[in-house]
Amino acid sequence: MTRPVPPCANTEIDLWFQRDDESNGSWQVRQQAAVAFCRNACSPATREACLEQALRHPACKQFGVVGATTAGQRRDILTARRAEQRRAAA
Numbered sequence: 001m002t003r004p005v006p007p008c009a010n011t012e013i014d015l016w017f018q019r020d021d022e023s024n025g026s027w028q029v030r031q032q033a034a035v036a037f038c039r040n041a042c043s044p045a046t047r048e049a050c051l052e053q054a055l056r057h058p059a060c061k062q063f064g065v066v067g068a069t070t071a072g073q074r075r076d077i078l079t080a081r082r083a084e085q086r087r088a089a090a
Contacts, residue, residue: 006042008041015065016034018063031065034065035065035070038068042068048067049067051066051067051068051077052067054066054074
């Protein structure tokens, strides 16, 4: 069974990642556009699957927009999950 192709698969990669020559201010604007695209074009289930896949792969959490989240938001999610795991283990 094949999985449906998410709408983001048909976009330019530049939408999701900061270009080497791009200012942080310009990237912030484009980053928010990428998050909005993801929220509007993808179903909640697709966004969640994309996010969970990124959280399982360390390199994916460092850059770009994935699952309607920024790299900083993904780092925060992982930090919160680790804290929750520590509390549960205590």
